[in-house]
Each structure stands twice: as structure tokens, then as C-alpha cells.
Amino acid sequence: xxxxxxxxxxxxxxxxxxxxxxxxxxxxxxxxxxxxxxxxxxxxxxxxxxxxxxxxxxxxxxxxxxxxxxxxxxxxxxxxxxxxxxxxxxxxxxxxxxxxxxxxxxxxxxxxxxxxxxxxxxxxxxxxxxxxxxxxxxxxxxxxxxxxxxxxxxxxxxxxxxxxxxxxxxxxxxxxxxxxxxxxxxxxxxxxxxxxxxxxxxxxxxxxxxxxxxxxxxxxxxxxxxxxxxxxxxxxxxxxxxxxxxxxxxxxxxxxxxxxxxxx
Amino acid sequence: xxxxxxxxxxxxxxxxxxxxxxxxxxxxxxxxxxxxxxxxxxxxxxxxxxxxxxxxxxxxxxxxxxxxxxxxxxxxxxxxxxxxxxxxxxxxxxxxxxxxxxxxxxxxxxxxxxxxxxxxxxxxxxxxxxxxxxxxxxxxxxxxxxxxxxxxxxxxxxxxxxxxxxxxxxxxxxxxxxxxxxxxxxxxxxxxxxxxxxxxxxxxxxxxxxxxxxxxxxxxxxxxxxxxxxxxxxxxxxxxxxxxxxxxxxxxxxxxxxxxxxxxxxxxxxxxxxxxxxxxxxxxxxxxxxxxxxxxxxxxxxxxxxxxxxxx
Numbered sequence: 001x002x003x004x005x006x007x008x009x010x011x012x013x014x015x016x017x018x019x020x021x022x023x024x025x026x027x028x029x030x031x032x033x034x035x036x037x038x039x040x041x042x043x044x045x046x047x048x049x050x051x052x053x054x055x056x057x058x059x060x061x062x063x064x065x066x067x068x069x070x071x072x073x074x075x076x077x078x079x080x081x082x083x084x085x086x087x088x089x090x091x092x093x094x095x096x097x098x099x100x101x102x103x104x105x106x107x108x109x110x111x112x113x114x115x116x117x118x119x120x121x122x123x124x125x126x127x128x129x130x131x132x133x134x135x136x137x138x139x140x141x142x143x144x145x146x147x148x149x150x151x152x153x154x155x156x157x158x159x160x161x162x163x164x165x166x167x168x169x170x171x172x173x174x175x176x177x178x179x180x181x182x183x184x185x186x187x188x189x190x191x192x193x194x195x196x197x198x199x200x201x202x203x204x205x206x207x208x209x210x211x212x213x214x215x216x217x218x219x220x221x222x223x224x225x226x227x228x229x230x231x232x233x234x235x236x237x238x239x240x241x242x243x244x245x246x247x248x249x250x251x252x253x254x255x256x257x258x259x260x261x262x263x264x
Numbered sequence: 265x266x267x268x269x270x271x272x273x274x275x276x277x278x279x280x281x282x283x284x285x286x287x288x289x290x291x292x293x294x295x296x297x298x299x300x301x302x303x304x305x306x307x308x309x310x311x312x313x314x315x316x317x318x319x320x321x322x323x324x325x326x327x328x329x330x331x332x333x334x335x336x337x338x339x340x341x342x343x344x345x346x347x348x349x350x351x352x353x354x355x356x357x358x359x360x361x362x363x364x365x366x367x368x369x370x371x372x373x374x375x376x377x378x379x380x381x382x383x384x385x386x387x388x389x390x391x392x393x394x395x396x397x398x399x400x401x402x403x404x405x406x407x408x409x410x411x412x413x414x415x416x417x418x419x420x421x422x423x424x425x426x427x428x429x430x431x432x433x434x435x436x437x438x439x440x441x442x443x444x445x446x447x448x449x450x451x452x453x454x455x456x457x458x459x460x461x462x463x464x465x466x467x468x469x470x471x472x473x474x475x476x477x478x479x480x481x482x483x484x485x486x487x488x489x490x491x492x493x494x495x496x497x498x499x500x501x502x503x504x505x506x507x508x509x510x511x512x513x514x515x516x517x518x519x520x521x522x523x524x525x526x527x528x529x530x531x532x533x534x535x536x537x538x539x540x541x542x543x544x545x546x547x548x549x550x551x552x553x554x555x556x557x558x559x560x561x562x563x564x565x566x567x568x569x570x571x572x573x574x575x576x
Contacts, residue, residue, distance in 0.1 A: 116290060222520075243409035
């Protein structure tokens with residue numbers, strides 16, 4: 001499991017330095033050398049416009065992983081606030097917040113994201129909006145659940161009696177207990193966001209060309225499946241490795257946390 | 265029990281109303297002039313401003329948000345989904361046609377998933393930590409990480425392009441459904457194996473099982489009467505999630521395999537900015553979801569009496 005964590009961290013580093021080590025310009029068009037097979041000059045070959053696939057993959061990591069990171073962090077913030085408001089606000093507020101989460105959960109996330117991103121028009125902005133709006137509910141449920149269980153604890157009640165504001169209680173008493181569980185949820189949502197971004201890219205609603213993004217690359221490669229099947233393998237493989245590494249890291253994190261809790 | 269059902273129904277009604285308002289608000293605030301979009305879709309040419317104004321009045325777009333919402337939701341309550349803003353034809357028959365392609369595909373996917381995951385999970389749980397168990401867990405983890413669209417493309421590449429065994433595009437013959445169903449089914453199998461396996465292992469840990477064993481109850485009777493029902497509880501909940509997966513997967517699979525169905529219907533409607541169609545798909549999906557979750561809640565309570573006591 002430690003190796004999964006190592007792979008996940010290595011991939012994140014790749015996303016950061018990828019553009020620096022990419023051998024070619026990811027958007028440079030070179031028609032005479034289009035759809036060329038892997039060679040010493042171009043390790044993974046070129047796509048239909050003669051662009052270097054390895055360079056596009058490396059640059060694409062910044063889009064695919066970077067946007068997924070952003071989206072999952074935005075969801076974490078919104079969901080945690082919503083969950084804590086529900087836990088601290090009393091019964092009517094709790095009911096209202098939970099019904100709002102139900103509304104957003106009443107839908108397969110990707111389908112909702114497709115509708116939102118498609119209706120708002122293709123572009124990075126609507127992509128981020130669509131995936132954030134459909135990705136905060138799990139955090140809210142977890143934050144609310146733990147918040148409710150903490151509410152009657154002695155130190156929280158004492159803090160309330162001492163006149164601490166709800167905000168201060170949330171910051172000093174709820175958040176530290178919430179963070180480990182939220183981290184586990186976050187790994188899962190990060191992985192889902194990677195899948196979501198590439199799915200929307202594949203449907204044409206995501207990151208727009210000529211920007212290299214793994215889903216969009218797959219969409220381009222699909223047309224030339226018969227002549228250059230290998231071209232289709234790389235972006236998909238990149239998605240699978242990232243999602244697998246992040247999911248396994250999440251599992252390891254969860255196991256470590258449950259072990260820590262066990263002796264109590 | 266009646267109180268619980270009433271609470272659940274109220275919750276479902278609130279969720280559906282909220283979905284309707286949220287969807288309508290999204291489409292209302294969509295960039296661009298919807299009347300202009302309709303005009304372009306209908307006449308495929310530059311149209312004079314009067315015609316656009318006429319379309320706007322016709323579609324009830326000039327009245328403001330709430331009147332327009334009312335004009336959409338009131339007929340909907342009697343089952344009238346309105347007309348396509350592009351072709352002017354009623355939406356409902358087209359939706360049912362699309363559904364008649366997607367529903368069998370989803371069922372086949374589910375069936376493939378169950379046929380793979382149940383034997384795999386049962387075999388894996390026989391000897392936790394054995395090589396079969398490790399293989400099953402590894403396959404399930406990899407399966408959960410593979411996006412449906414890439415898996416579909418790989419299957420096309422192998423079985424249609426390289427081997428030439430199966431047709432890939434369209435939905436003309438039953439053979440055309442094999443690869444799409446397999447794509448969906450493998451995804452379902454990955455998550456179902458994982459959950460079924462941990463459910464079985466957890467059920468085997470139950471403290472009352474050694475007591476039965478000491479009383480001389482046979483291994484088979486214990487497995488059938490005590491382990492299986494326990495493992496069934498998480499499986500029931502997971503069907504709600506599988507439904508989400510099947511719907512998401514169907515959208516992708518229909519695009520990859522150029523199949524008609526709800527997914528391609530939705531994508532085409534979004535691209536044509538045919539909002540009545542988009543609304544119809546969204547509302548139907550939400551209705552399906554809410555209904556299934558309601559049923560799951562009820563089954564869950566029936567299977568495990570402890571749940572009802574907590575949050576009546």
C-alpha cells in the first residue's frame with residue numbers, strides 16, 4: 001500500500017514538472033509526420049496533426065490532475081461548510097441542508113455534470129463549475145455525521161457554555177476531528193474528478209482543443225483507431241494508473257486511520 | 265411504519281421539486297438567447313427579429329422565470345412533457361423510444377455484472393488472503409479505475425477491429441449489444457465483487473456463528489440461513505449506486521458504440537439546445553432515482569429491523 005502512495009505522489013510531481021521535461025511543444029502541428037509510430041525521436045509517436053503524444057500526455061497531466069485537484073478541493077470546502085452548518089444549525093437548518101444534498105445526490109454525478117457543462121457551453125470554467133456543484137455532497141454528509149456525534153461531547157458543550165462562537169467551535173473542536181475522515185473522502189473524490197474530467201473531455205464538453213487533456217486526446221485518437229491503435233492506449237492508461245494509485249492510497253489511509261482508532 | 269413511509273414520501277417529493285426548480289433555473293440562465301437558438305435550429309438561416317420575438321412568446325420565454333416554470337411544470341404533473349423546441353414534435357414518444365434501447369442494455373449490463381461478481385466474490389471469500397482472493401481484489405480495484413469509455417474502446421479494438429468477431433457500431437442485431445453490455449457489465453462486476461466480498465467476510469465474523477457451529481448446525485445451513493442474509497444488506501444498498509453507474513455508463517457506451525438510447529438522446533438534445541428534451545431526461549432520471557432509493561430504504565428496513573428504530 002505504501003507503494004501506491006509513492007506512485008500517487010510521483011504522479012503529482014509529474015503533473016507539476018511534466019511540462020518542463022516534455023521533449024516537444026504539445027501543440028506544435030507537424031502534418032508531414034502525422035500518425036507516426038513510436039520512434040527514438042518521438043517515443044510514443046504522433047497524433048493526427050503530427051503533435052508529439054508523449055509531450056501532450058505530460059502537459060495533459062497538468063490539466064487532468066490539476067483541474068481534478070482544484071475541483072475536489074473546492075468540493076471539500078463547500079461540503080465541509082454545508083455539513084458543519086447542518087450539524088450546528090439545529091433541526092430545521094439540518095433538514096434543509098440535507099434535502100439540498102439529497103437533490104444533488106438524486107442524480108448520477110457524471111450525467112448531472114454533462115448536463116450542466118453542456119448547457120453552460122464548453123469551456124474550462126463551466127467544467128469546473130459542473131464538477132464542483134456535483135461533487136460536494138459526500139463531504140457534507142461525513143462532516144454532518146461527525147459533527148452531530150461531537151455536539152454532545154463534554155468539551156464542545158463546555159466551549160458553548162464558555163461563550164465561544166459557533167465559528168470558533170467549528171474551527172477548534174470540529175475541524176481537527178473531521179480532517180482524517182475528510183481526507184479519506186477526498187482521495188475518493190479526487191479520483192472521481194479525474195474520471196469526470198476525462199469523461200467530459202471525451203464527450204467534447206470538457207477542456208477544449210488544442211489544450212492537451214487525456215479525455216480529449218482519447219476522443220481524437222478514437223477516429224484513428226484502425227490505423228494507429230496504440231495512440232488510444234496511452235491517455236486511457238494514464239487515467240487508469242492515476243485513479244488506481246489514488247484509490248489505493250485512500251484505502252491505505254483509511255486502514256491506517258481505523259487501526260489508530262481501534263484500541264480506544 | 266406508516267409514519268416512516270410518509271416521511272420518506274415527503275422527502276422524495278421535496279427532492280423531486282428541488283430537482284425540477286434547479287434544472288429549470290440552469291436552463292433559464294444558460295448563456296445565449298434560447299429563442300434565437302430555436303429559430304436557428306428550426307429554419308437553419310438568419311431570421312428577422314419579429315420571428316424571434318414570436319418564438320419567444322410562443323415558448324413562454326418573455327414572461328419571467330416563475331410564470332415560465334409554472335407553464336412547464338403544470339402540464340408535467342399530468343404527464344405531458346411538452347414539445348421539442350426544435351422539431352415541435354411531442355417529447356414523450358421520443359423519450360420512450362430511447363428508453364426502449366437503454367433499459368435492456370442496462371439490464372444486460374447488470375446481469376453480466378452479477379454473473380461475474382457473485383461466483384468471484386463467493387470463491388474469493390472462501391479463503392480470505394488466498395491467491396484467488398488477492399486476484400479478485402486486484403481485478404476489482406483495477407476495474408473501478410478503468411473509465412467505461414476506455415474499456416469500451418479497448419473491447420472494440422480487440423473484438424471488432426483486431427479479431428473481427430463482433431460488430432461495434434449501431435444497434436441493429438442482438439450481436440450489436442454484446443460489446444456494450446460487456447462494457448457495462450465489467451464495470452458493475454468490479455464494484456459488486458468488492459462489496460459482496462467484504463459483505464460475506466463481515467457476515468462470517470458475526471459472533472453468533474460459532475454458537476451455531478457448536479450446536480451442530482451444518483456448514484451449509486449456516487451459510488444459507490445466517491451468512492447470506494447478512495451479506496445481502498449491503499448488496500441491496502449498493503443497487504442504488506449500481507443504478508447510477510449503469511446510467512452513467514449507458515451515456516458513455518451509447519456514445520462509443522453509436523447506439524440510440526437515453527444517453528445519446530440527452531447528448532444530442534444538449535448539443536441542439538433542445539431544452540424540453542433535456543428537462544424530460546433530467547426529470548425522468550431523478551424520478552427513477554428517487555423511486556429506487558425509496559424502495560431500497562424500505563427493503564433495508566425490512567431486512568434489518570435495527571435501522572427503522574434510529575431515524576423514524
